[in-house]
Structure formats: C-alpha cells, structure tokens
Amino acid sequence: MAPNGTDANTRTSAAAPDAASKERLRMWLRMLKSTRRVEAALRERLRRDFGTTLPRFDVMAALARYDDGLKMSALSGVLRVSNGNVTGIVDRLAEEGLVVRVQVPGDRRASLVRLTRKGQEVFARQAAAHEAWISELLEDFTPEEARIFSDRFDAVTHRNEEEDPE
Amino acid sequence: MAPNGTDANTRTSAAAPDAASKERLRMWLRMLKSTRRVEAALRERLRRDFGTTLPRFDVMAALARYDDGLKMSALSGVLRVSNGNVTGIVDRLAEEGLVVRVQVPGDRRASLVRLTRKGQEVFARQAAAHEAWISELLEDFTPEEARIFSDRFDAVTHRNEEEDPE
DNA sequence: ATCGTATATTTCAAGCTCAAACCTTTTTTG
DNA sequence: CAAAAAAGGTTTGAGCTTGAAATATACGAT
16 A cells, blocks of 8 residues: 555655655645535625525524424534634524524433424525536546545545544 | 425435435535534644634734735735734734734725734744644655645635636 | 726625533433 | 532634625726
8 A cells, every 4th residue: 555665766755755645735725625616606695695604504404304403512513613613603502593502301411403394494595506506516527426526525534534524 | 596396305216316416415415524624623722722712823824924014905815714803913913012014105995914023933833833733743644645635625616716816 | 187997906794613611411420 | 318420502702704795905998
C-alpha cells in the first residue's frame, strides 16, 4: 500500500519527499474552492427562492431523516457543529413554526426537536429544488464517477474517527 | 419557484430519471462532510498552535502569493467572500501588525493590502504546519489520486465561470 | 465645470459559529 | 442518602459572513 521506495520509476519519492504533501495540498485547495462555490450557489438560491439559509436547511434536512425527532445534542453531532450553535438556529425555526421542541418524558433536561407538518411541507419543496441544483452544479460528474468519489470521501471521513452516529 | 403541485412527495417513484441526481447528491453530502471535517481539524490546530483562525490564515495565504499586495476587492475576489467581510479581517490583522494598507498613488479610493515582514514570518510557520496537516488528513489519497481529483474539481470550478483572477 | 455613472471600500443589521462558562437535571459513587 | 461527577442545553463574548446601504473617489459626456 505505502510506496516503499523500490517502485520502478518513483522520481517523486526519491527526489522530493514533500511532493506528496504538495499534491495533497493542491487537491485540498481545489476541493475547498469547489465546495465553497457550490455552497455559495446553494446559499444564494435558498435565499432567493425560499428566503432561508443553508444552516436552516441543514438542520431541517437532518430532522427530516428522523421522524421521531432528534435531541439537541444528537442534532449538533449529526451536523458537526457546536451545540450552542444549534440552539440559535432551532430557536428561529421554532419561531417560524417549522420545528417544535418536545419534552422527553423521562428526562427533564432533554428535548426532542421535530419538524412540524408545516416544516415537512416546506422542507419537501426545498429538498426537491436542492437536489436538482446539486445535480446541475455537479453535472460534470457522471453517476459512476460520483459514486467513486463518494466512496473515496468516506475514507477521509472515517479516518481518525472518534464518534459518529452514522 | 412556485410549488408545481406534483412535487410534494416524489419518493423513488419513477424508474431512474433521477438516479443521476441521487448519486450526485450523495457525492455532494460526502464531499461536504469531508471538507467540514478537514476544516474543523485545521481550525482547531490553527487556534491551538498559532492562536489564529481559518479566515485569517486564508487572507494571509492569499496575500503571501502576491508580493505587490492585493486590493481589497481583489482579495475578496480571490477568497470568494463578500468585500465587507474582508474589511473586518484585514482590520484585525492590521491591528496585530501582520498586514498593512498601502495607499495606491493614482487612486485615493483604493488601497493595497500587503503582508508585513512580521506577517511573512508568521505565515511561513503557519503554512508549513498547514501543509503537513493537510497531507496527514488526506493521507489516504496517493499523490496520483490527488492529482486526478484536483483536475476533476477544476471542472466544477470552471463550470459557470463569471470572473476569476486566477 | 457639472452631472451621472461606475468603481473601491466601509458600515450596518441580522444571522452563523465557536469555545467556554453556566445552569439544571440525572447518574454515579462514597 | 449526600456529595461528586456526568449529561443535556442555554447563554455569552468574540469573531466571521452576507447582502444592502452608505461614502467617497474617479471618470465620461456633456
């Protein structure tokens, strides 16, 4: 697996020990730029077409996958953002009647956050548009290639795994 | 834009006209998760080892590539963030003596932002650590694979290109 | 010269983000 | 049981981010 020097023509490993890191850095910068570009497009369209934001959408998308709701801590875990962060977003979504906090019977500390019916309806429309946008923005990738990339990204994600409820 | 009636719950109904979009959506979610994970690691390490932030580092990295400095508008263009945003970050970097605003001779509106010598030295250390971190975080990618990915990401970036000073 | 438009940047309000401090409730432990 | 530790959430302070409005300068055509 590791390129152990004795390869046929490894100019890269012999001549430059940091050629690999340079190449990975280059990849990272491109990946970051691509991600930012897609995110910017999504942000703009969510605002334009639905008057919402990407973080709001992310929270609703997470909740949409759990009919029974998610605890605040689980929500921040899934989204990989701080829990103090989620508090504010859920507050605003709750003000608009898109989500509700439900008291957990046995535990007076915790509460489950759930989409309201209105929240489900609103999110369904946003999600459909979102999927179409992504497909358009990434149309240079064939489905086959997309699958390959998905799998390779999992390597990054599962690398130094601590906890991951997925 | 308008809810066209037939969009409420289009679960996997048709054969596979949307298989491609599903696959791309899957790829996007993985890509986003990977990016966020790397960014979170970078953010934490920049804070721990250098007491700085990712946006600050991004600004300094951009300036480090232009010895003659960059105008605020060019800076925000390179970083793809709003220009109001850059103002605040540059303000704080300037307070710490890491960058300076230099008046442009012929134009009293514009100013060039440049790294100070201190800024160059500080950034050099951060950049070395940064490159090593990236290589570690992406070590599952061989240099060859990294190169392939870089090229493919360029496709996304150069898709609907408006302006890009790079 | 002056009007109008375009350019360069800052300011502003609202919202997102984090880490750390804090409060409350639950669980563990002496 | 009571004290201590852990868990669930919110609050707080600082910084980041955006889009829109404001400011100031530059330039082009009268």
